[in-house]
Amino acid sequence: KLVSFKKAFEHVDGNFKAIFQELADGQGRLVLTNPEQPFTGGMTIEAQPRGKKMQRIEAMSGGEKSLTSLAFVFSLQRYLPAPFYALDEVDMNLDGINAEKLAHMVKRESIKGAQFIVVSLRKPMIDHSDQTVGVTQRKNGITKVTGVNLHGEELGDVEAINEVN
Amino acid sequence: KLVSFKKAFEHVDGNFKAIFQELADGQGRLVLTNPEQPFTGGMTIEAQPRGKKMQRIEAMSGGEKSLTSLAFVFSLQRYLPAPFYALDEVDMNLDGINAEKLAHMVKRESIKGAQFIVVSLRKPMIDHSDQTVGVTQRKNGITKVTGVNLHGEELGDVEAINEVN
Amino acid sequence: MYIYQIEIDNFKSFSGQTVIPFRKGFTTVSGPNGSGKSNIIDSILFCLGLSSSRVMRAEKLSDLVNNLSKRKEAKVRIVFKKEPHDRVFEEALDSSNSTQSTVLEQASQLVLGENAPVKKHAPKPELPAESALSQDFITVSRRIRESSSGSSSTYYLNEQVSTLTDIHEYLGRYNISPGCFNVMMQGDVAGFVNMSSVERRKIIDEIA
Amino acid sequence: MYIYQIEIDNFKSFSGQTVIPFRKGFTTVSGPNGSGKSNIIDSILFCLGLSSSRVMRAEKLSDLVNNLSKRKEAKVRIVFKKEPHDRVFEEALDSSNSTQSTVLEQASQLVLGENAPVKKHAPKPELPAESALSQDFITVSRRIRESSSGSSSTYYLNEQVSTLTDIHEYLGRYNISPGCFNVMMQGDVAGFVNMSSVERRKIIDEIA
Numbered sequence: 001k002l003v004s005f006k007k008a009f010e011h012v013d014g015n016f017k018a019i020f021q022e023l024a025d026g027q028g029r030l031v032l033t034n035p036e037q038p039f040t041g042g043m044t045i046e047a048q049p050r051g052k053k054m055q056r057i058e059a060m061s062g063g064e065k066s067l068t069s070l071a072f073v074f075s076l077q078r079y080l081p082a083p084f085y086a087l088d089e090v091d092m093n094l095d096g097i098n099a100e101k102l103a104h105m106v107k108r109e110s111i112k113g114a115q116f117i118v119v120s121l122r123k124p125m126i127d128h129s130d131q132t133v134g135v136t137q138r139k140n141g142i143t144k145v146t147g148v149n150l151h152g153e154e155l156g157d158v159e160a161i162n163e164v165n
Numbered sequence: 166k167l168v169s170f171k172k173a174f175e176h177v178d179g180n181f182k183a184i185f186q187e188l189a190d191g192q193g194r195l196v197l198t199n200p201e202q203p204f205t206g207g208m209t210i211e212a213q214p215r216g217k218k219m220q221r222i223e224a225m226s227g228g229e230k231s232l233t234s235l236a237f238v239f240s241l242q243r244y245l246p247a248p249f250y251a252l253d254e255v256d257m258n259l260d261g262i263n264a265e266k267l268a269h270m271v272k273r274e275s276i277k278g279a280q281f282i283v284v285s286l287r288k289p290m291i292d293h294s295d296q297t298v299g300v301t302q303r304k305n306g307i308t309k310v311t312g313v314n315l316h317g318e319e320l321g322d323v324e325a326i327n328e329v330n
Numbered sequence: 331m332y333i334y335q336i337e338i339d340n341f342k343s344f345s346g347q348t349v350i351p352f353r354k355g356f357t358t359v360s361g362p363n364g365s366g367k368s369n370i371i372d373s374i375l376f377c378l379g380l381s382s383s384r385v386m387r388a389e390k391l392s393d394l395v396n397n398l399s400k401r402k403e404a405k406v407r408i409v410f411k412k413e414p415h416d417r418v419f420e421e422a423l424d425s426s427n428s429t430q431s432t433v434l435e436q437a438s439q440l441v442l443g444e445n446a447p448v449k450k451h452a453p454k455p456e457l458p459a460e461s462a463l464s465q466d467f468i469t470v471s472r473r474i475r476e477s478s479s480g481s482s483s484t485y486y487l488n489e490q491v492s493t494l495t496d497i498h499e500y501l502g503r504y505n506i507s508p509g510c511f512n513v514m515m516q517g518d519v520a521g522f523v524n525m526s527s528v529e530r531r532k533i534i535d536e537i538a
Numbered sequence: 539m540y541i542y543q544i545e546i547d548n549f550k551s552f553s554g555q556t557v558i559p560f561r562k563g564f565t566t567v568s569g570p571n572g573s574g575k576s577n578i579i580d581s582i583l584f585c586l587g588l589s590s591s592r593v594m595r596a597e598k599l600s601d602l603v604n605n606l607s608k609r610k611e612a613k614v615r616i617v618f619k620k621e622p623h624d625r626v627f628e629e630a631l632d633s634s635n636s637t638q639s640t641v642l643e644q645a646s647q648l649v650l651g652e653n654a655p656v657k658k659h660a661p662k663p664e665l666p667a668e669s670a671l672s673q674d675f676i677t678v679s680r681r682i683r684e685s686s687s688g689s690s691s692t693y694y695l696n697e698q699v700s701t702l703t704d705i706h707e708y709l710g711r712y713n714i715s716p717g718c719f720n721v722m723m724q725g726d727v728a729g730f731v732n733m734s735s736v737e738r739r740k741i742i743d744e745i746a
């Protein structure tokens with residue numbers, strides 16, 4: 001049991017280091033509070049954005065927390081890959097540059113074969129996607145799906161996109 | 166004690182109805198779970214965006230929750246006005262239209278005399294403000310305030326703004 | 331494999347039937363606040379039995395039935411398209427009752443395997459001819475019905491009545507399960523920061 | 539009254555002294571993630587004694603001292619400009635120990651009133667001449683010093699050493715206090731939704 005834990009931890013930590021480096025341009029790692037007896041302790045996330053000192057995740061800025069959490073989730077996903085991923089507004093806190101980096105990373109992962117369904121109001125995310133499903137509500141609160149806009153084609157019926165951001 | 170509670174509740178609820186109507190274009194109200202003996206119960210927030218049924222705050226969409234919470238906070242503030250208000254990225258979840266409505270409301274309140282210091286990455290909020298303080302970080306993580314940009318004047322040194330959104 | 335389309339009928343803010351096509355690759359879903367975007371994600375969680383009502387912001391199952399139409403039933407069907415290079419595990423990787431499911435799995439192989447007869451229900455014009463169906467597509471449906479005695483929930487796998495356990499086991503082989511982190515809901519990101527370090531370590535326990 | 543300027547010295551991500559001017563009306567603060575925007579809000583909470591270290595994302599006071607410079611001291615000063623139409627309450631409206639503060643208040647009226655002498659510290663070029671100072675401006679400062687025995691915190695009101703209680707009482711008369719909801723931090727909005735209904739009702743108890 002300890003062996004399988006250690007193996008999983010090593011994999012996820014390895015993934016985290018690589019993914020964090022790319023997404024946040026800095027050094028990140030997962031730390032077991034009690035490496036010899038992991039089950040008696042916990043696991044913290046430490047990260048060091050470029051130029052700054054190593055800090056624990058709770059002390060970071062809102063955007064840095066988001067980016068670090070996303071890198072952590074992606075590390076878990078890379079260890080246990082699924083055929084599709086659904087992400088709901090995970091780019092809320094991110095500035096334009098980080099939203100762009102995230103969108104680029106999702107795009108690259110989707111090219112490798114995974115399907116991504118991402119709810120977002122952010123222009124960088126929408127621009128990097130292959131197609132967009134527009135959702136609006138009619139006067140009585142009923143959802144209307146206004147159309148699937150394949151990028152590169154006429155924007156068509158998707159006024160929902162123009163309203164946001 | 167019950168009298169002063171009742172009085173405060175009536176005021177805040179009255180504020181909430183007016184502010185919610187304006188911000189979310191719908192009906193909202195505060196509800197005591199035990200009106201006769203308020204101290205034995207709690208208080209819930211109910212809201213009915215235009216065209217929809219009355220729903221409790223936990224069931225709403227992300228953006229609706231933000232808007233409803235903000236209307237609630239503004240109702241408290243209107244009851245106990247302070248000389249300045251500081252809001253840190255309260256517009257994260259909001260679509261373009263709602264971010265615009267919120268910015269407009271903050272602008273109107275500031276004209277009445279209160280000072281608002283609002284941290285935001287959103288264009289509608291920045292456009293409605295009287296001036297913007299630009300904040301960037303140098304290579305070593307040290308904060309640099311790049312300049313106070315008075316709207317209507319030359320944008321000057323505020324490249325931080327152009328990077329976001 | 332990937333999600334080919336989602337059919338949402340009378341679920342949450344969708345009154346009447348809506349068919350949403352998806353493709354391989356990277357799809358965004360966008361629109362104003364309160365329009366129904368997160369409800370589409372909820373429909374996936376609902377259909378595949380991946381989480382509880384509370385996670386879908388409902389106090390009880392019946393809250394998931396559209397409250398504007400008069401109908402007392404809600405249904406979601408997801409059509410998956412298989413791909414030649416799909417990695418299918420003989421046993422659900424993260425199934426914690428893996429010994430029990432082996433017998434179940436062998437039984438379901440017979441019932442739901444590549445040559446199982448597929449019962450026809452309502453017309454499905456968007457899907458290819460039936461002979462091709464079981465070869466290239468997998469369908470999972472869930473329907474809830476409100477009645478005077480409460481709500482009942484029925485699952486269907488490849489158009490045949492099934493159980494949550496069977497569906498979990500079947501999807502588990504494609505690495506879709508409640509234990510995975512492939513669905514991130516609105517606001518989840520903050521959770522990873524706020525959780526205690528022990529809770530965070532337990533995530534590794536779970537996936538090991 | 540309004541915040542005229544904030545002077546941040548060696549606090550959190552501000553190494554060295556930074557002066558940020560503010561005006562009446564509606565000011566936005568913007569810039570990239572991690573640049574220091576929320577830290578400016580933290581500096582207001584820190585200086586006016588409005589919240590605990592944990593709320594400012596620090597485990598202990600010394601975490602608030604800039605960790606890149608070698609200095610062991612951090613200081614924040616806020617300059618408020620008074621206005622003719624300011625509503626000043628004789629007693630802090632929401633002060634829960636209002637009977638105690640009456641004596642304190644009378645004492646501070648003598649010490650800090652309109653004609654109190656103002657001690658001069660470091661040069662303050664941005665402020666008007668001293669004779670005008672106590673008439674039109676109020677200053678509140680807080681300094682923490684790290685030493686081998688721990689961190690010490692000193693408050694100043696109108697340039698004279700003061701205490702947190704005095705400052706709370708003084709600012710309370712202008713309706714600035716920890717109990718008010720005039721500062722909303724990043725992520726607070728979700729809190730109002732997630733709190734229990736009893737906690738929410740207690741908010742009304744507090745402000746009644």
Ligand SMILES: Nc1ncnc2c1ncn2[C@@H]1O[C@H](COP(=O)(O)OP(=O)(O)OP(=O)(O)O)[C@@H](O)[C@H]1O
Nearest residue numbers: 226227228342363364365366367368369395396397
């Ligand atoms: N059973 C139901 N019947 C009718 N409408 C419902 C039902 N359940 C939820 N809704 C409605 O669905 C709406 C929420 O939709 P959803 O959460 O998908 O919005 P969203 O597009 O994600 O918005 P946001 O951008 O704000 O997150 C709510 O306004 C709610 O009133």
Ligand SMILES: Nc1ncnc2c1ncn2[C@@H]1O[C@H](COP(=O)(O)OP(=O)(O)OP(=O)(O)O)[C@@H](O)[C@H]1O
Nearest residue numbers: 061062063550571572573574575576577603604605
């Ligand atoms: N004592 C300290 N010394 C040096 N840097 C610090 C200190 N405390 C915090 N910081 C830094 O301040 C940064 C956080 O700043 P802040 O929270 O103000 O960012 P922000 O501009 O609000 O970003 P966001 O848009 O992501 O919310 C962190 O990167 C952290 O490293």
Ligand SMILES: [Mg+2]
Nearest residue numbers: 226227368516
């Ligand atoms: Mg949503």
Ligand SMILES: [Mg+2]
Nearest residue numbers: 061062576724
């Ligand atoms: Mg911030």
